Amino acid sequence: MKLSKRSYQSVILILIAIMLVLAGCGNSSSSSGSSADTNSADAGTPTAGGELVWALAGVVTNDILDAHRTGFAPSTRVMRSIYDSLVVELPDHTFGPWLAESWSLSDDKKSYTFKLRQDVKFHDGTPFNAEAVKFNFDRAVDPATQSYLGKNALGPYVSTDVIDEYTVKVNFSSTFAPFLSNVAKVDLGIVSPAAVKKYGETFPQNPVGTGPFKLGKVVPGTELDLVRNEDYNWAPSGSKHQGPAYLEKLTIKYVAEDATRLSVLQSGQADVADIIPPQNLLALRADSGFNVQETELLQHNYSYYFNQNKEPWNDINVRKAVRAAIDLDSAIKTVYLGTAKQAWSPLSPHSLYYTSTVENTWKYDPDFANKTLDELGWVKGDDGIRVKDGKRLSMEFLDAQGNREKRLDLLAVVTQQLKQVGIELKLLTLPAGTVSERSLKGEYDFAGSSQFYGDPSILRQMYSTKGPSGVNNVARTSDPALEDLLEQANAELDSSKRQELYKKIQEYIIENVYSIPTYVLDYTVASSKKVHDITFDSPAWPVFYDAWIKQ
């Protein structure tokens, strides 16, 4: 504890040094370049070879590279390069062949028959065939696998029949509209049956798929290398080339820290960085040294939910008043610096099932909020917070995720806005275990959540007691009329009829304030100018199969 005279001098010297460093940072920021075309320009012929370093926003703990087991976004982004799917969902939401050459629906519309490619091999050399597909689907629904997303993605799955070596029939107990969209996702990516049997419990550390890259070296907690699968010749339709990937090696470094990820990219230690925070996005867009790709993530938008099992949030008028008290437009502009749009529906605008009829159906109206709450008997107390029958109009918001996507910043602005009309919002930061425990018990008032998912059937999970979350859906919504619509839409195979159903559902959710959608999330990837042709899958994760580096 004791500091000598000399240490004071060194303390002061260190302080001066810190100031100089800070001053340096300030200068370098203001010099970022002139405007430039951020879209990938015509770059000529792709060249094969080279190593691409990707600074990943997040840490992939190496035990969760099992396609069927994890729903953890950073893992999912990495696994897209390791595992292939039976079909691919193209940007126009149609489906193209991948590991399956073709498929057909049975007459009762409850079974899908897939004709598989015959030239596909797993990374371990074992052949991909009908048995492998059966193994994968049976594994995803097996409780022992502890799959969450994979199991949900199969819905009313019954069984898979092996018709011949390269033909499988997947049977459901009822018609299941989301199937093709779900089977295109990594959550139902095809894993090697031989590797699963060989590695058993350690398979998540030794992922084996059929993808364009296979697992190379792993440094736990730091980085993970993927090396090119030289045998690869079964790229999905819509790809820009055939045969093996261009890149020899894809090095994925975990850089969860925003500022560090940016400097790693800017200093050239990484060629690609994803999830760029708004304040840096603005600068990078204007920087001629980098490409910025922004793709709307297909998902259930980050939304606020009321716990409708608790008074007074079961009253639609209170919910409407709270919604009118929030000035989302200004909050989103403040927090995301104009890089994000306001969401009007739970679904992403790029979803095939999005309806624009919900846009501008409510607005920021503090007078309405005040009037409604006054009429309901909530009177402002001494501290400015409304009180009724001795109960304060106060909401508890549980959080365990920290300021991801600046959600706590958004909440901070919303808290101030709610205070203006006499509503108190208390943020409780708790360990993840405590949060899920309290959420299950329903000990919260207000919650926020998002879920990346291409198919609109995600709404069934979030608002129906019949969905995978059941009575514990985050809004505790229990509305037979809505559930009926959701079940119908889940089984409706006709796209236009399904669109009509989801239009009704979105309008219904917004009308009844079952949630308050907040912002539309763009998944962002920034790369140095020499990197070309990074593409995106559905819901929006990067695909490096076509990517190449200009030598």
Add this chain to the structure above:
Amino acid sequence: MSIVSNSISSDAALPLAAQRKRRKLRLRKVTFPQLYITASLVYLLFLLVSAITPQLLTHYSPTAMNASELLQSPSLQHWLGTDHFGRDLWTVLVYGSRQSLLLGVVSVLIGGIAGLLLGLVAGYFGGIVDTLLMRLTDILMTIPGTLLAIVIAVAIGPTFFNVILAISISTIPSKARVIRSTVISLRSRMYVDAAKAIGTSHLQIMLRHILPGCWSPLLVMTTIGVGTSILAGTGLSFLGLGVIKEIPDWGYLLSEGRSYMTVAWWIAAFPGLFITLLVVAFNLLGDELRDRLDPKK
């Protein structure tokens, strides 16, 4: 500087010649140590004022978010610039000082009292009591203080009181150790033996004869400890284990500002500076106290 001007005004009654003479003397007397002690005191006084009556130091509101004034660099209007919510950074820092100071002072008090009791009992009774208590502090000492605070904050959840508790607990072992050694040297003094001989109770001896001797090391340790505790508290906030309040504390602001370093350096720089100065000030004062209270001098 302030010393010089103060001395002039207080000497106003003296004749001019005498004043000049004294002034010369005083000027020569102002040495580097005195300067930094004064500077530390002035800074702490400023923090005390800002913790008690922040509205005296700024006319902005610490919670007023202004979408049209985001991330502005320091200017005459906003001395330290604005943060990512468009709040005046100076105002946020001034209002945030209350939480930081409260955390430092309260956790040091709790840790100090607990450490004092432990050290007093262990040192006075010796033997098995001493062994048990000291092994207990040994165990606590094997875990680095910050890590211990993090573990406690994660385990029981980050409320303001829990954070204080976590930091207090992590400071107990070192305090208990020092007090114990002081007590051991005191208990063999003649006057303690004398007190024992006339049948004074243990409690009386501890309170009347030994405790007074512990004050000076405790005072030094707590003064320095306030700085370290605040640092630990801001550290926890920085790691996201602190309490997120309407008015952010310095550590949280620093952590938030970190991701804006390349576009708005001031959001992280000034909280960092405030924290650094605070810790340095408390350390300097603690050191000065130690010198003054040292019986060998």
